[in-house]
Amino acid sequence: MDMSLTRAEVEERGHPVWAEVDLGAIRHNVRTLAAHASGAELMGVVKGYAYGHGNPQSAIAMLQGGATRLGVARVAEGLHLRQAGVAAPIHVFTEPPPGAITAMLDHDLTPTVYTEAFARVVSDAAKERGRRVPVHLKVDSGMHRVGVPAEDVASVARSLVAMEALEVEGVWSHLAVADVPNHPFTRMQIDLFQKTLEELDTAGVKPRYRHLANSAATMSDPDTHLDLVRCGIASYGLWPGRDLLGILDLRPALALRARVNMTKVLEAGDGVSYGLRYSLAQRSRIATVTAGYADGYDRRLSGRGDVLIGGRRYRVSGTVCMDQFMLDVGEDDVEAGSIATLIGDDADDAVRAEELAVHVGTINYEVTTRIPSRVPRIFLNETAGGDDG
Ligand SMILES: Cc1ncc(COP(=O)(O)O)c(C=O)c1O
Structure with missing residues:
Protein backbone atom coordinates (compact mmCIF):
# COMPACT_ATOMS: atom_id res chain seq x y z
CA MET A 1 0.00 0.00 0.00
CA ASP A 2 1.78 3.11 -1.21
CA MET A 3 -0.32 6.26 -0.98
CA SER A 4 2.49 8.51 -2.08
CA LEU A 5 1.70 11.15 -4.70
CA THR A 6 3.58 14.21 -5.87
CA ARG A 7 2.01 17.61 -5.37
CA ALA A 8 1.32 17.76 -9.13
CA GLU A 9 -0.45 14.37 -9.03
CA VAL A 10 -2.59 15.53 -6.11
CA GLU A 11 -3.65 18.50 -8.24
CA GLU A 12 -4.20 16.51 -11.44
CA ARG A 13 -6.31 13.87 -9.69
CA GLY A 14 -8.37 16.49 -7.88
CA HIS A 15 -7.55 15.34 -4.36
CA PRO A 16 -9.09 18.00 -2.12
CA VAL A 17 -7.29 16.81 1.02
CA TRP A 18 -3.75 15.53 1.47
CA ALA A 19 -1.08 14.95 4.10
CA GLU A 20 2.42 16.40 3.79
CA VAL A 21 5.06 14.29 5.53
CA ASP A 22 8.45 15.88 6.12
CA LEU A 23 10.97 13.04 6.01
CA GLY A 24 13.73 15.48 7.04
CA ALA A 25 11.85 15.98 10.33
CA ILE A 26 11.68 12.19 10.89
CA ARG A 27 15.42 11.85 10.26
CA HIS A 28 16.09 14.75 12.63
CA ASN A 29 13.86 13.29 15.37
CA VAL A 30 15.42 9.84 15.14
CA ARG A 31 18.91 11.32 15.29
CA THR A 32 17.91 13.38 18.34
CA LEU A 33 16.40 10.37 20.12
CA ALA A 34 19.35 8.12 19.28
CA ALA A 35 21.77 10.72 20.67
CA HIS A 36 19.75 10.70 23.91
CA ALA A 37 19.68 6.91 24.28
CA SER A 38 22.94 6.29 26.18
CA GLY A 39 24.56 4.50 23.24
CA ALA A 40 21.68 2.04 22.79
CA GLU A 41 20.58 1.16 19.25
CA LEU A 42 17.23 2.56 18.11
CA MET A 43 14.35 0.58 16.61
CA GLY A 44 12.01 2.74 14.54
CA VAL A 45 8.44 1.68 15.27
CA VAL A 46 6.57 1.91 11.97
CA LYS A 47 3.42 -0.13 12.59
CA GLY A 48 0.04 1.34 11.69
CA TYR A 49 1.41 2.70 8.40
CA ALA A 50 4.08 4.56 10.40
CA TYR A 51 1.41 6.03 12.71
CA GLY A 52 -0.35 7.28 9.58
CA HIS A 53 2.74 8.96 8.14
CA GLY A 54 3.27 6.38 5.43
CA ASN A 55 5.56 3.48 4.58
CA PRO A 56 8.05 2.61 3.25
CA GLN A 57 9.14 6.27 3.13
CA SER A 58 8.94 6.86 6.91
CA ALA A 59 10.76 3.61 7.66
CA ILE A 60 13.52 4.50 5.21
CA ALA A 61 13.84 7.99 6.74
CA MET A 62 14.20 6.40 10.18
CA LEU A 63 17.00 4.16 8.95
CA GLN A 64 18.68 7.19 7.36
CA GLY A 65 18.36 8.98 10.73
CA GLY A 66 20.22 6.18 12.49
CA ALA A 67 17.62 3.52 13.36
CA THR A 68 19.16 0.06 12.99
CA ARG A 69 15.94 -1.97 13.24
CA LEU A 70 12.25 -1.52 12.57
CA GLY A 71 9.18 -2.71 14.48
CA VAL A 72 5.76 -3.62 13.11
CA ALA A 73 2.60 -5.16 14.55
CA ARG A 74 1.61 -7.40 11.65
CA VAL A 75 3.41 -9.73 9.25
CA ALA A 76 1.79 -7.93 6.29
CA GLU A 77 3.37 -4.66 7.43
CA GLY A 78 6.79 -6.32 7.43
CA LEU A 79 6.22 -7.86 4.00
CA HIS A 80 5.25 -4.46 2.61
CA LEU A 81 8.60 -3.05 3.77
CA ARG A 82 10.54 -6.01 2.36
CA GLN A 83 8.75 -5.67 -0.98
CA ALA A 84 9.88 -2.05 -1.03
CA GLY A 85 13.47 -3.22 -0.64
CA VAL A 86 14.00 -2.47 3.07
CA ALA A 87 16.81 -4.79 4.22
CA ALA A 88 17.15 -3.87 7.93
CA PRO A 89 15.94 -6.31 10.62
CA ILE A 90 12.15 -6.01 11.01
CA HIS A 91 10.55 -7.19 14.26
CA VAL A 92 6.96 -8.38 14.47
CA PHE A 93 5.69 -7.53 17.97
CA THR A 94 3.15 -10.35 18.43
CA GLU A 95 3.01 -14.03 17.49
CA PRO A 96 0.98 -14.32 14.25
CA PRO A 97 -1.21 -17.34 13.44
CA PRO A 98 1.06 -20.30 12.48
CA GLY A 99 0.06 -20.01 8.80
CA ALA A 100 2.18 -16.85 8.54
CA ILE A 101 5.44 -18.46 9.64
CA THR A 102 6.53 -19.43 6.12
CA ALA A 103 6.15 -15.84 4.95
CA MET A 104 7.98 -14.56 8.04
CA LEU A 105 10.97 -16.82 7.52
CA ASP A 106 11.04 -16.39 3.74
CA HIS A 107 11.29 -12.62 4.26
CA ASP A 108 13.55 -12.63 7.32
CA LEU A 109 11.07 -11.01 9.66
CA THR A 110 12.22 -11.38 13.28
CA PRO A 111 9.59 -13.19 15.36
CA THR A 112 8.60 -12.27 18.88
CA VAL A 113 7.97 -15.46 20.87
CA TYR A 114 6.13 -15.95 24.15
CA THR A 115 4.48 -19.37 23.86
CA GLU A 116 6.29 -22.68 23.59
CA ALA A 117 3.82 -23.81 20.93
CA PHE A 118 4.69 -20.93 18.62
CA ALA A 119 8.42 -21.22 19.32
CA ARG A 120 8.20 -24.91 18.39
CA VAL A 121 6.53 -24.17 15.03
CA VAL A 122 9.15 -21.50 14.21
CA SER A 123 11.93 -23.88 15.22
CA ASP A 124 10.56 -26.73 13.07
CA ALA A 125 10.17 -24.41 10.07
CA ALA A 126 13.71 -23.09 10.57
CA LYS A 127 15.08 -26.64 10.84
CA GLU A 128 13.37 -27.59 7.57
CA ARG A 129 15.22 -24.71 5.92
CA GLY A 130 18.50 -25.72 7.54
CA ARG A 131 18.69 -22.34 9.29
CA ARG A 132 18.87 -20.79 12.73
CA VAL A 133 16.33 -18.04 13.24
CA PRO A 134 16.84 -15.12 15.62
CA VAL A 135 13.85 -14.61 17.93
CA HIS A 136 13.07 -12.07 20.65
CA LEU A 137 11.46 -13.45 23.80
CA LYS A 138 8.72 -11.19 25.15
CA VAL A 139 8.29 -11.04 28.92
CA ASP A 140 5.11 -9.72 30.53
CA SER A 141 6.44 -7.49 33.29
CA GLY A 142 3.05 -6.09 34.29
CA MET A 143 1.18 -4.62 31.32
CA HIS A 144 -0.60 -7.95 30.76
CA ARG A 145 -1.01 -7.61 26.99
CA VAL A 146 1.17 -10.41 25.54
CA GLY A 147 4.33 -12.07 26.85
CA VAL A 148 5.54 -14.90 29.04
CA PRO A 149 4.45 -14.26 32.65
CA ALA A 150 7.61 -13.40 34.60
CA GLU A 151 7.21 -16.45 36.86
CA ASP A 152 7.23 -18.82 33.84
CA VAL A 153 10.25 -17.32 32.09
CA ALA A 154 12.86 -19.75 33.43
CA SER A 155 10.92 -22.82 32.27
CA VAL A 156 10.10 -21.33 28.83
CA ALA A 157 13.76 -20.35 28.48
CA ARG A 158 14.88 -23.94 29.13
CA SER A 159 12.57 -25.13 26.33
CA LEU A 160 13.87 -22.46 23.94
CA VAL A 161 17.49 -23.37 24.64
CA ALA A 162 16.65 -26.95 23.64
CA MET A 163 15.33 -25.74 20.25
CA GLU A 164 18.58 -25.60 18.33
CA ALA A 165 17.16 -23.85 15.29
CA LEU A 166 16.27 -20.81 17.43
CA GLU A 167 18.72 -18.17 18.53
CA VAL A 168 17.34 -16.08 21.41
CA GLU A 169 18.82 -12.87 20.09
CA GLY A 170 16.69 -10.62 22.28
CA VAL A 171 14.59 -10.44 25.42
CA TRP A 172 12.16 -7.60 25.87
CA SER A 173 9.19 -6.19 27.65
CA HIS A 174 6.87 -3.20 27.35
CA LEU A 175 6.11 -0.44 29.84
CA ALA A 176 2.53 0.41 30.82
CA VAL A 177 2.87 3.94 32.25
CA ALA A 178 6.16 5.33 30.91
CA ASP A 179 4.29 8.44 29.76
CA VAL A 180 4.08 9.47 33.44
CA PRO A 181 7.70 10.14 34.45
CA ASN A 182 8.92 8.55 37.71
CA HIS A 183 5.85 6.35 38.08
CA PRO A 184 6.55 3.63 40.69
CA PHE A 185 5.01 0.98 38.40
CA THR A 186 7.75 1.64 35.82
CA ARG A 187 10.41 1.10 38.52
CA MET A 188 8.71 -2.18 39.42
CA GLN A 189 8.70 -3.25 35.75
CA ILE A 190 12.39 -2.38 35.33
CA ASP A 191 13.32 -4.36 38.47
CA LEU A 192 11.21 -7.36 37.45
CA PHE A 193 12.72 -7.30 33.95
CA GLN A 194 16.26 -7.21 35.41
CA LYS A 195 15.44 -10.13 37.70
CA THR A 196 14.08 -12.05 34.73
CA LEU A 197 17.27 -11.40 32.77
CA GLU A 198 19.28 -12.86 35.66
CA GLU A 199 17.11 -15.98 35.66
CA LEU A 200 17.58 -16.31 31.92
CA ASP A 201 21.31 -15.96 32.31
CA THR A 202 21.25 -18.82 34.81
CA ALA A 203 19.25 -20.88 32.29
CA GLY A 204 21.93 -20.21 29.67
CA VAL A 205 20.07 -17.51 27.68
CA LYS A 206 22.40 -14.55 27.11
CA PRO A 207 20.62 -12.26 24.64
CA ARG A 208 22.49 -9.73 22.56
CA TYR A 209 19.55 -7.30 22.82
CA ARG A 210 17.67 -6.45 26.04
CA HIS A 211 14.96 -3.88 25.35
CA LEU A 212 12.23 -2.13 27.28
CA ALA A 213 11.95 1.57 26.38
CA ASN A 214 9.31 3.22 24.20
CA SER A 215 9.58 6.93 23.27
CA ALA A 216 8.51 8.17 26.70
CA ALA A 217 11.04 6.02 28.54
CA THR A 218 13.76 6.85 26.02
CA MET A 219 13.17 10.53 26.72
CA SER A 220 12.80 10.36 30.50
CA ASP A 221 14.48 7.30 32.03
CA PRO A 222 18.07 6.22 31.14
CA ASP A 223 17.62 3.07 33.29
CA THR A 224 15.38 1.72 30.53
CA HIS A 225 17.78 2.28 27.63
CA LEU A 226 19.66 -1.07 27.87
CA ASP A 227 20.79 -2.31 24.40
CA LEU A 228 17.95 -1.01 22.22
CA VAL A 229 15.15 1.56 22.50
CA ARG A 230 11.92 1.26 20.51
CA CYS A 231 10.71 4.68 19.43
CA GLY A 232 7.46 5.32 17.60
CA ILE A 233 5.57 8.49 18.45
CA ALA A 234 8.56 10.76 19.16
CA SER A 235 10.18 9.80 15.85
CA TYR A 236 7.27 11.55 14.18
CA GLY A 237 7.76 14.67 16.34
CA LEU A 238 4.67 13.90 18.41
CA TRP A 239 4.78 13.88 22.21
CA PRO A 240 4.42 10.65 24.17
CA GLY A 241 2.78 12.41 27.08
CA ARG A 242 1.88 15.81 28.49
CA ASP A 243 4.70 15.77 31.05
CA LEU A 244 7.29 15.17 28.34
CA LEU A 245 6.48 18.18 26.17
CA GLY A 246 9.54 20.15 25.18
CA ILE A 247 12.19 17.83 26.71
CA LEU A 248 13.84 17.28 23.33
CA ASP A 249 13.95 19.26 20.08
CA LEU A 250 11.38 17.26 18.13
CA ARG A 251 9.70 18.42 14.92
CA PRO A 252 6.18 17.34 13.94
CA ALA A 253 6.50 15.62 10.58
CA LEU A 254 2.89 15.59 9.38
CA ALA A 255 0.57 18.30 8.12
CA LEU A 256 -3.00 17.69 6.95
CA ARG A 257 -4.40 20.20 4.49
CA ALA A 258 -7.64 20.55 2.52
CA ARG A 259 -9.14 22.88 -0.03
CA VAL A 260 -12.13 25.14 0.43
CA ASN A 261 -14.70 23.98 -2.14
CA MET A 262 -17.28 26.74 -1.97
CA THR A 263 -18.15 29.88 -0.05
CA LYS A 264 -21.55 31.54 0.35
CA VAL A 265 -23.04 34.42 2.32
CA LEU A 266 -25.79 33.41 4.74
CA GLU A 267 -28.10 35.50 6.90
CA ALA A 268 -28.46 35.79 10.67
CA GLY A 269 -30.46 32.81 11.95
CA ASP A 270 -29.50 30.48 9.09
CA GLY A 271 -28.37 27.03 10.26
CA VAL A 272 -25.40 25.04 8.97
CA SER A 273 -24.70 21.31 8.47
CA TYR A 274 -26.46 18.18 9.76
CA GLY A 275 -28.66 18.97 12.72
CA LEU A 276 -28.38 22.70 11.99
CA ARG A 277 -26.29 22.92 15.15
CA TYR A 278 -24.51 26.10 14.08
CA SER A 279 -26.78 29.09 13.71
CA LEU A 280 -25.43 32.38 12.35
CA ALA A 281 -25.52 35.31 14.80
CA GLN A 282 -25.19 37.73 11.91
CA ARG A 283 -24.86 37.81 8.13
CA SER A 284 -21.59 36.07 7.36
CA ARG A 285 -19.61 34.06 4.86
CA ILE A 286 -19.52 30.29 5.23
CA ALA A 287 -16.69 28.27 3.66
CA THR A 288 -17.07 24.56 2.97
CA VAL A 289 -13.83 22.59 3.42
CA THR A 290 -13.51 19.27 1.59
CA ALA A 291 -12.40 17.02 4.42
CA GLY A 292 -14.45 15.01 6.85
CA TYR A 293 -14.42 12.07 9.17
CA ALA A 294 -13.67 9.72 6.24
CA ASP A 295 -10.37 11.61 6.02
CA GLY A 296 -9.56 11.11 9.70
CA TYR A 297 -11.01 14.49 10.71
CA ASP A 298 -13.02 13.23 13.67
CA ARG A 299 -16.71 14.03 13.96
CA ARG A 300 -16.13 15.02 17.58
CA LEU A 301 -14.33 18.10 16.20
CA SER A 302 -17.80 19.44 15.31
CA GLY A 303 -18.01 22.91 16.85
CA ARG A 304 -14.64 22.37 18.59
CA GLY A 305 -11.74 22.00 16.16
CA ASP A 306 -9.86 24.99 14.82
CA VAL A 307 -8.36 25.17 11.35
CA LEU A 308 -5.99 27.74 9.87
CA ILE A 309 -6.46 29.60 6.61
CA GLY A 310 -3.91 32.26 5.72
CA GLY A 311 -2.57 32.07 9.29
CA ARG A 312 -6.00 32.82 10.85
CA ARG A 313 -7.91 30.45 13.12
CA TYR A 314 -11.49 29.45 12.40
CA ARG A 315 -13.65 27.17 14.53
CA VAL A 316 -15.53 24.34 12.78
CA SER A 317 -19.12 25.57 12.41
CA GLY A 318 -21.56 22.78 13.19
CA THR A 319 -21.26 19.11 12.39
CA VAL A 320 -18.29 17.51 10.62
CA CYS A 321 -19.74 15.42 7.73
CA MET A 322 -18.11 12.39 6.12
CA ASP A 323 -16.33 14.42 3.41
CA GLN A 324 -16.83 18.07 4.31
CA PHE A 325 -17.23 20.59 7.12
CA MET A 326 -18.04 24.28 7.30
CA LEU A 327 -16.35 27.37 8.74
CA ASP A 328 -17.81 30.78 9.50
CA VAL A 329 -15.13 33.06 8.06
CA GLY A 330 -16.94 36.37 8.69
CA GLU A 331 -15.85 38.98 6.18
CA ASP A 332 -12.47 37.39 5.52
CA ASP A 333 -10.91 36.82 2.18
CA VAL A 334 -11.44 33.06 1.92
CA GLU A 335 -12.31 31.69 -1.51
CA ALA A 336 -12.97 28.38 -3.24
CA GLY A 337 -9.50 26.88 -3.66
CA HIS A 359 -11.00 17.86 21.64
CA VAL A 360 -11.67 14.29 20.60
CA GLY A 361 -10.81 12.76 23.97
CA THR A 362 -8.02 10.60 22.60
CA ILE A 363 -4.23 10.65 22.16
CA ASN A 364 -2.12 12.12 19.36
CA TYR A 365 -1.22 8.56 18.27
CA GLU A 366 -4.80 7.95 17.19
CA VAL A 367 -5.19 11.31 15.44
CA THR A 368 -2.50 10.63 12.83
CA THR A 369 -2.90 6.85 12.66
CA ARG A 370 -6.54 7.23 11.64
CA ILE A 371 -5.80 9.28 8.53
CA PRO A 372 -6.95 6.74 5.95
CA SER A 373 -5.62 5.62 2.60
CA ARG A 374 -7.88 7.87 0.55
CA VAL A 375 -5.77 10.80 1.76
CA PRO A 376 -2.62 10.85 -0.38
CA ARG A 377 0.73 11.49 1.29
CA ILE A 378 3.10 14.01 -0.27
CA PHE A 379 6.60 13.27 0.98
CA LEU A 380 8.89 16.26 1.47
CA ASN A 381 12.70 16.11 1.72
CA GLU A 382 12.91 12.49 0.54
CA THR A 383 16.65 12.70 0.09
CA ALA A 384 18.74 12.96 3.24
CA GLY A 385 20.33 16.37 3.20
CA GLY A 386 21.02 19.68 4.89
CA ASP A 387 17.39 20.42 5.75
CA ASP A 388 17.45 17.77 8.49
CA GLY A 389 19.05 20.17 10.98
C1 LIG B 1 5.86 -3.16 21.59
C2 LIG B 1 5.98 -1.72 21.32
N1 LIG B 1 7.18 -1.12 21.44
C3 LIG B 1 7.34 0.19 21.20
C4 LIG B 1 6.27 0.97 20.83
C5 LIG B 1 6.50 2.43 20.55
O1 LIG B 1 5.83 3.23 21.49
P1 LIG B 1 5.87 4.81 21.33
O2 LIG B 1 5.12 5.13 20.09
O3 LIG B 1 5.19 5.30 22.55
O4 LIG B 1 7.30 5.18 21.24
C6 LIG B 1 5.01 0.40 20.70
C7 LIG B 1 3.86 1.22 20.32
O5 LIG B 1 2.84 1.22 20.88
C8 LIG B 1 4.87 -0.99 20.95
O6 LIG B 1 3.69 -1.59 20.83
Missing part, protein backbone atom coordinates in the same frame (compact mmCIF):
# COMPACT_ATOMS: atom_id res chain seq x y z
CA SER A 338 -8.08 28.40 -0.44
CA ILE A 339 -6.03 25.92 1.57
CA ALA A 340 -7.09 25.06 5.11
CA THR A 341 -4.56 23.55 7.53
CA LEU A 342 -6.23 20.95 9.73
CA ILE A 343 -2.96 19.81 11.31
CA GLY A 344 0.35 21.62 10.94
CA ASP A 345 1.92 25.06 10.62
CA ASP A 346 0.40 27.98 8.79
CA ALA A 347 2.16 31.36 8.99
CA ASP A 348 2.83 32.04 12.70
CA ASP A 349 0.27 29.61 14.09
CA ALA A 350 -0.03 25.83 14.19
CA VAL A 351 -2.65 23.21 14.94
CA ARG A 352 -1.01 20.19 16.59
CA ALA A 353 -2.27 16.62 16.65
CA GLU A 354 -2.15 16.99 20.45
CA GLU A 355 -4.71 19.85 20.26
CA LEU A 356 -7.13 17.76 18.19
CA ALA A 357 -6.61 14.79 20.52
CA VAL A 358 -7.80 16.87 23.49
